[in-house]
Amino acid sequence: MGPISEEIAAFVESVAAKAQRLETPCGDGTMVWRVWGEGRPLVLMHGGYGSWTHWIRNVLPLSRQFRVIAPDSPGLGESATPPEPHTAEGLARIIVEGLAAVVPSGEAIHLAGFSFGGVLGAHVVAQLGERARGFTVVGSNGMGLVRSPTPLERVPPGATEAEAMAIYRQNLQSLMIADPARIDPLAVYLQSQNAPRARVRSRRFSRSGALAEALPAVTARLGGIWGGRDATAFPHVDERERVLRQFQPDLRFEVIPGAGHWVQYEAAEQFNPLMAEFAAA
Numbered sequence: 001m002g003p004i005s006e007e008i009a010a011f012v013e014s015v016a017a018k019a020q021r022l023e024t025p026c027g028d029g030t031m032v033w034r035v036w037g038e039g040r041p042l043v044l045m046h047g048g049y050g051s052w053t054h055w056i057r058n059v060l061p062l063s064r065q066f067r068v069i070a071p072d073s074p075g076l077g078e079s080a081t082p083p084e085p086h087t088a089e090g091l092a093r094i095i096v097e098g099l100a101a102v103v104p105s106g107e108a109i110h111l112a113g114f115s116f117g118g119v120l121g122a123h124v125v126a127q128l129g130e131r132a133r134g135f136t137v138v139g140s141n142g143m144g145l146v147r148s149p150t151p152l153e154r155v156p157p158g159a160t161e162a163e164a165m166a167i168y169r170q171n172l173q174s175l176m177i178a179d180p181a182r183i184d185p186l187a188v189y190l191q192s193q194n195a196p197r198a199r200v201r202s203r204r205f206s207r208s209g210a211l212a213e214a215l216p217a218v219t220a221r222l223g224g225i226w227g228g229r230d231a232t233a234f235p236h237v238d239e240r241e242r243v244l245r246q247f248q249p250d251l252r253f254e255v256i257p258g259a260g261h262w263v264q265y266e267a268a269e270q271f272n273p274l275m276a277e278f279a280a281a
Helices: 003-017 059-063 088-102 116-131 161-176 185-197 210-217 237-245 268-280
Strands: 020-026 029-036 041-045 067-071 109-114 132-138 221-227 252-256
Touching: 003 185, 020 088, 029 059, 029 088, 041 059, 041 116, 059 067, 059 268, 067 088, 088 116, 109 116, 109 268, 116 132, 116 210, 132 268, 161 185, 221 237, 221 268, 237 252, 252 268
Parallel strands: 041 067, 041 109, 109 132, 132 221, 221 252
Antiparallel strands: 020 029, 029 067
């Protein structure tokens, strides 16, 4: 690890160190949760091949107003591999059981799910029932709609660190971040740490209708935040809004112009106040 990577790793650890770290059962091991701040609980679920660090630019700003709870989903990040078969309902059940230990029973939860986290999040809030007061979908698929192809390259065995980092950068440009100038060393480092640890293959969930299938059972207030240049949805972001409005016609749906799929990272300055409004409503 070079000096720049060491500096970035220290920054990520400094954000993690401000959180309380909790563990709940997951398969033969544990699911890892991090909690920042105080107040009403805001649960942030990360995307596929990711970890809580998908929210690295959001947890501290949002913790000024909320108790921010960011888990590593089962089979991703530091959390243990869940039992087979991996289904949205089964993974959500592990998360719901963990939430019962992390959030006191009398508190209503607002959950925001990014990408695969929104697919799982729909099943989590459906299982939570009245305990979930709000559900914000952030750049998710899983709605049975046409998904723009986003070819990703695998890091081959024996690749040098420089070669691997170039591939991670290219994958970020293909899928996650619209403006290449915003693919900074932190984003590349996070991708290099998160992707190799993934043991749950999430893309099949996002290609399905798994999110939409859970929405009839969701009683929480729905909302949506998308990047206007989300590689998985552009130029059909309005189709995602249409699907969500079938379930709650008066929902709030916001598009951040120019931002890509990883909207809360690329456009954190616009995203954070929006997310706070959604969660406070």
